[in-house]
């Protein structure tokens with residue numbers, strides 16, 4: 001495993017010093033880039049007096065940071081656990097010749113639910129002293145109780161100020177750490193659990209593979225009926241419709257909105273569409289756009305060698321188009337947060353300034369009172385547009401147009417040129433000529449050059465002179481030396497409350513022009529240097545490794561640009577073969593179709609078996625297959641999600657995932673009256689509607705016994721009377737209510753609710769292995785599960801099927817319905833999380849051994 005090691009021009013002894021200052025995991029890498037330093041000095045981003053601190057911090061490895069899932073009722077108990085168990089444990093450890101500073105809560109993070117430990121994650125993973133803590137982090141992450149996330153990356157969702165019940169859009173969401181934060185805010189403690197009052201999050205990404213990663217590695221941690229994942233280029237996110245009154249439209253009993261329905265609506269007059277449908281606008285939008293990522297150079301060491309001036313400039317146009325589309329989709333009075341992990345004004349202030357000039361209804365919100373303990377620096381109100389030689393680039397107003405056949409600019413081989421169509425002023429991003437991308441069969445496009453033949457870039461890169469009036473200093477610049485983090489740029493924008501619901505005409509026309517440009521040009525290409533960084537950040541998978549694993553290794557990194565952007569030539573080649581957005585597989589998802597509620601025989605069976613109350617929203621249950629029959633999984637959505645799904649064809653939304661998976665069919669040789677089992681992720685959603693009929697109440701000792709084995713025979717159960725109660729219960733899926741469970745380090749008792757399976761003679765927990773281990777560590781301070789004891793039966797672990805087109809993902813008929821088979825199905829179901837965690841760890845190792 002590993003990637004080709006970069007050659008450095010630095011003397012070996014210097015490189016060795018850099019590596020020995022870190023743990024053995026850090027290989028030599030040249031952490032010097034004169035152009036980078038001179039560029040940022042020229043931009044004046046840091047006062048002269050702080051420059052040494054700033055560059056010193058950039059060369060230090062990042063501390064480990066993580067935050068607790070604030071929407072979980074157990075968040076504060078887990079925080080106490082960290083204080084009581086892990087702070088003392090870590091305080092005693094010798095690290096790099098000194099006693100380790102214990103983890104500290106991150107000062108500015110609400111309720112002190114986030115932590116920082118001054119050890120790089122690679123060291124944490126490799127050094128045996130930290131093993132116990134590393135296991136804790138891995139298990140609790142997978143159990144959904146915490147997220148390992150870079151501190152500065154936690155800021156944009158906090159400033160988005162999402163409240164329960166709101167509608168939110170995350171335009172560039174994968175791998176999903178910020179989407180998870182948005183979901184947590186939508187499900188904040190005290191938020192209504194009534195599906196009718198659920199907010200909505202649409203998490204979107206242009207890369208299909210990363211969308212699946214988003215679902216299986218991130219969003220499953222905070223399941224919600226108002227959650228959708230879509231796969232679009234954010235510059236062209238569709239305007240979704242929401243039916244105003246289904247009954248009036250004569251569609252009250254509608255169960256699906258087909259591609260034919262889509263055509264029918266498209267053929268309707270604008271007025272008629274407006275009469276029947278509202279346009280979907282959002283209260284909150286996050287535009288965490290793809291960027292050059294130089295704020296992550298403390299963890300992505302390849303950036304030191306790959307950084308060029310062109311990296312930022314090459315992404316400016318795409319970033320601006322994404323922001324403009326976001327502004328169009330924002331409700332009047334709504335809040336939009338624009339963020340990058342780059343320090344470059346070409347990707348930050350220039351994008352904001354250009355968008356504000358085009359959209360007079362938008363303004364920057366000062367957020368000095370929000371997260372008051374966060375040390376920040378103001379956004380720039382002026383900057384320079386520099387070329388590769390760090391000279392000021394010619395401004396378009398001073399340039400004379402010449403034909404494409406004019407002599408190539410001196411830096412054409414390396415720099416990324418942003419072309420400007422002279423007549424229409426539309427922009428596209430194109431790589432340097434040498435790379436041979438960005439040209440279509442229509443012939444070369446006219447390029448704008450100045451009298452000296454220097455390429456002229458888009459005007460939107462330059463300050464316009466009104467940046468102070470626009471309040472650009474209210475944007476936040478976060479630098480490594482301020483509080484030992486990565487670097488980030490965050491700007492909070494608001495739309496006037498009385499703004500027209502539609503996009504401003506000017507912005508609309510720019511958007512349209514840009515969309516045309518997108519069609520006429522090649523897809524926006526990432527700079528050459530970013531291509532290199534992508535390769536550097538991705539360990540090369542070993543020959544013969546399963547594809548799924550390769551994908552996870554590639555995708556598990558946070559805040560990196562998409563591979564497809566980074567390898568445009570390859571992406572274009574693939575595009576010819578199959579309709580791919582971003583990267584990954586073609587869009588071949590199955591349609592979502594609603595079930596006719598209690599008219600469906602299987603739903604009636606489920607209702608009776610689990611004794612679900614009549615108030616349960618049976619009309620919000622849907623399946624994902626073309627037959628519209630409950631074959632393998634049944635999902636629950638919120639009423640707003642239902643409206644969206646019944647107003648837009650699933651293809652128009654390029655919908656990857658939606659709602660909460662409530663029930664899964666368990667193939668069981670007709671041993672059970674009801675073959676449907678309740679999924680762990682849906683338990684909390686359905687619990688308020690259940691009677692005690694299928695709730696098995698036990699004491700904490702029984703939980704410990706159940707945790708210790710894959711399944712337990714009734715006669716072996718130690719709790720008095722429990723075997724008889726289970727024998728009296730109709731075999732099948734149930735809920736285990738553990739009364740008075742207590743953490744190893746606390747006296748506070750709580751009831752736990754876990755998915756459970758009762759067969760004719762034995763029973764077992766329906767909790768994934770790794771989640772069981774996390775729970776065991778918390779309750780007993782040791783892992784008592786068969787997984788830890790090596791007692792678990794060997795299991796094949798094929799990648800999980802995410803769709804339910806067939807019922808073939810179930811265990812073999814002969815063993816179907818046995819506790820081991822049921823457990824196996826549970827473990828395989830949600831995308832093979834154990835391997836995903838391992839792969840994520842390997843990814844971390846890859847990063848660290850750059």
Ligand SMILES: C[S@@+](CC[C@H](N)C(=O)[O-])C[C@H]1O[C@@H](n2cnc3c(N)ncnc32)[C@H](O)[C@@H]1O
Nearest residue numbers: 172173174175176177178206233234288290562
């Ligand atoms: C900085 S990362 C986002 C990180 C994410 N917000 C998080 O917190 O985990 C940028 C993402 O933008 C996606 N992307 C790139 N171009 C895009 C486009 N045109 N539309 C939508 N997403 C895009 C990439 O696939 C990548 O996942």
